Amino acid sequence: xxxxxxxxxxxxxxxxxxxxxxxxxxxxxxxxxxxxxxxxxxxxxxxxxxxxxxxxxxxxxxxxxxxxxxxxxxxxxxxxxxxxxxxxxxxxxxxxxxxxxxxxxxxxxxxxxxxxxxxxxxxxxxxxxxxxxxxxxxxxxxxxxxxxxxxxxxxxxxxxxxxxxxxxxxxxxxxxxxxxxxxxxxxxxxxxxxxxxxxxxxxxxxxxxxxxxxxxxxxxxxxxxxxxxxxxxxxxxxxxxxxxxxxxxxxxxxxxxxxxxxxxxxxxxxxxxxxxxxxxxxxxxxxxxxxxxxxxxxxxxxxxxxxxxx
Amino acid sequence: xxxxxxxxxxxxxxxxxxxxxxxxxxxxxxxxxxxxxxxxxxxxxxxxxxxxxxxxxxxxxxxxxxxxxxxxxxxxxxxxxxxxxxxxxxxxxxxxxxxxxxxxxxxxxxxxxxxxxxxxxxxxxxxxxxxxxxxxxxxxxxxxxxxxxxxxxxxxxxxxxxxxxxxxxxxxxxxxxxxxxxxxxxxxxxxxxxxxxxxxxxxxxxxxxxxxxxxxxxxxxxxxxxxxxxxxxxxxxxxxxxxxxxxxxxxxxxxxxxxxxxxxxxxxxxxxxxxxxxxxxxxxxxxxxxxxxxxxxxxxxxxxxxxxxxxxxxxxxxxxx
Numbered sequence: 001x002x003x004x005x006x007x008x009x010x011x012x013x014x015x016x017x018x019x020x021x022x023x024x025x026x027x028x029x030x031x032x033x034x035x036x037x038x039x040x041x042x043x044x045x046x047x048x049x050x051x052x053x054x055x056x057x058x059x060x061x062x063x064x065x066x067x068x069x070x071x072x073x074x075x076x077x078x079x080x081x082x083x084x085x086x087x088x089x090x091x092x093x094x095x096x097x098x099x100x101x102x103x104x105x106x107x108x109x110x111x112x113x114x115x116x117x118x119x120x121x122x123x124x125x126x127x128x129x130x131x132x133x134x135x136x137x138x139x140x141x142x143x144x145x146x147x148x149x150x151x152x153x154x155x156x157x158x159x160x161x162x163x164x165x166x167x168x169x170x171x172x173x174x175x176x177x178x179x180x181x182x183x184x185x186x187x188x189x190x191x192x193x194x195x196x197x198x199x200x201x202x203x204x205x206x207x208x209x210x211x212x213x214x215x216x217x218x219x220x221x222x223x224x225x226x227x228x229x230x231x232x233x234x235x236x237x238x239x240x241x242x243x244x245x246x247x248x249x250x251x252x253x254x255x256x257x258x259x260x261x262x263x264x265x266x267x268x269x270x271x272x273x274x275x276x277x278x279x280x281x282x283x284x285x286x287x288x289x290x291x292x293x294x295x296x297x298x299x300x301x302x303x304x305x306x307x308x309x310x
Numbered sequence: 311x312x313x314x315x316x317x318x319x320x321x322x323x324x325x326x327x328x329x330x331x332x333x334x335x336x337x338x339x340x341x342x343x344x345x346x347x348x349x350x351x352x353x354x355x356x357x358x359x360x361x362x363x364x365x366x367x368x369x370x371x372x373x374x375x376x377x378x379x380x381x382x383x384x385x386x387x388x389x390x391x392x393x394x395x396x397x398x399x400x401x402x403x404x405x406x407x408x409x410x411x412x413x414x415x416x417x418x419x420x421x422x423x424x425x426x427x428x429x430x431x432x433x434x435x436x437x438x439x440x441x442x443x444x445x446x447x448x449x450x451x452x453x454x455x456x457x458x459x460x461x462x463x464x465x466x467x468x469x470x471x472x473x474x475x476x477x478x479x480x481x482x483x484x485x486x487x488x489x490x491x492x493x494x495x496x497x498x499x500x501x502x503x504x505x506x507x508x509x510x511x512x513x514x515x516x517x518x519x520x521x522x523x524x525x526x527x528x529x530x531x532x533x534x535x536x537x538x539x540x541x542x543x544x545x546x547x548x549x550x551x552x553x554x555x556x557x558x559x560x561x562x563x564x565x566x567x568x569x570x571x572x573x574x575x576x577x578x579x580x581x582x583x584x585x586x587x588x589x590x591x592x593x594x595x596x597x598x599x600x601x602x603x604x605x606x607x608x609x610x611x612x613x614x615x616x617x618x619x620x621x622x623x624x625x626x627x628x629x630x631x
Contacts, residue, residue, distance in 0.1 A: 131349030
């Protein structure tokens with residue numbers, strides 16, 4: 001803190017010195033010109049970046065629609081003679097896309113449900129309630145985000161799969177991710193912004209804490225819930241390693257796992273393996289990309305808020 | 311913080327006098343758990359969850375790594391003798407483990423500087439541009455929100471023997487193709503992960519750039535500094551805390567690597583050239599039934615990452631610490 005204050009002070013000094021230099025009017029003009037040039041350079045760099053980032057997605061879609069994989073440069077453009085929906089049928093026969101999507105949905109939905117219910121409770125308590133041990137809970141929430149998952153891998157497997165026999169079950173998949181600590185942090189930050197006098201007044205009026213949370217606090221932090229849901233969504237929806245370890249039966253595997261198994265095992269047997277893989281990839285990617293584009297404001301502000309402050 | 315303040319107020323009230331102390335007694339008893347003791351109940355599910363599913367396994371991992379541990383059927387009591395550092399010796403003398411640490415070293419050397427450099431460069435450019443800003447942001451962020459399993463499919467397609475990348479390179483295409491070449495497999499994986507994660511780090515830098523006052527750039531351009539001078543003397547020092555964060559996060563993500571090399575190079579890659587430590591954990595622990603060795607590998611890996619992180623913090627963070 002003191003360091004940033006010192007820096008701010010230094011910046012203020014610099015700003016204060018500036019008006020003392022009454023330079024000719026020409027100087028700022030050349031500055032503007034420089035900025036414009038800089039803008040063009042930046043624009044080209046950004047456009048190049050956007051191409052590199054988006055092209056694989058475009059290619060994914062094109063490739064999923066090709067009758068025969070065309071890896072020449074012309075293959076990157078839509079060719080009416082080479083378009084088919086057969087790859088989607090083929091991948092669906094191998095891994096049952098609907099079942100996979102349903103399993104991904106249950107896995108993700110379960111994590112979101114636990115996160116929202118218990119996250120709102122603890123987030124509200126951390127922000128607007130005073131009780132013994134609050135500092136400990138807060139510290140715990142920050143520390144938990146630093147636990148490396150690879151260290152938990154073996155003991156969690158031993159506990160969940162061997163001791164509790166939760167292999168091939170939704171609960172076994174959900175447990176390690178059940179309450180997302182980053183989302184808890186987001187809830188706390190939003191609740192903290194509400195004036196505490198609001199809650200004191202409600203308490204004096206005799207409202208119970210649960211009622212205050214349900215009728216006053218939650219309606220005021222709806223954006224926080226959207227943000228936390230989106231933030232939580234991408235974790236389990238895209239997760240591969242853990243559900244891969246705990247599921248052996250395809251009927252319960254999330255789409256990411258069944259598609260990955262298709263890529264590593266069965267791909268050799270399919271007529272157009274790349275077409276089928278890319279078709280599956282499109283189905284797996286579409287919900288996350290669509291949600292992201294639809295709610296992009298929340299996505300972007302979330303990550304800035306949660307990661308920089310956390 | 312709250313703990314101190316709630317228990318501290320009666321203590322500071324003490325020296326005032328006996329009457330004040332007596333008055334405090336009923337309040338003190340009522341306030342032992344604080345004004346809203348229900349907060350404990352509200353926090354309880356989360357605290358229990360963290361203790362049972364995250365904190366306990368953390369200790370359990372260390373326990374497993376020091377014992378002769380093997381999988382048994384549920385509720386079967388067996389002897390798990392303490393074996394000291396035996397599992398650690400097994401891990402450290404295993405050539406496959408050594409190779410995986412070398413692989414992750416190669417990965418980090420390529421991935422971390424590339425991530426820091428490219429995300430700062432793109433965030434800086436994004437900060438200057440007004441047109442299409444939302445579009446650019448979106449496009450950088452899309453790979454980050456998409457499942458790795460999905461995008462791996464396209465990369466396999468692009469980087470296969472007769473894929474689009476090799477077609478474009480023509481005679482410059484590498485001998486055994488990218489992902490089946492023991493020299494290029496890990497660098498290709500590193501490139502993939504850089505591409506996949508970059509959007510997230512760009513956002514971190516974008517946030518950090520908002521803290522640099524415009525006046526600094528204005529006064530620099532008045533003094534005649536060109537854009538590179540400005541970039542090196544204002545932007546880079548200005549976002550140093552973010553650079554530390556990006557370096558640490560990229561390193562931690564890299565050490566956790568599993569999905570990408572597993573799918574891109576079909577397990578451990580050519581001659582184990584892209585086997586990551588987590589892949590070896592999976593292999594030794596779950597496929598070969600040696601969870602004790604795998605747990606020891608996990609502990610070694612985490613200690614290694616902590617050491618690297620400390621060194622990085624020194625190097626990137628400068629002398630201000």
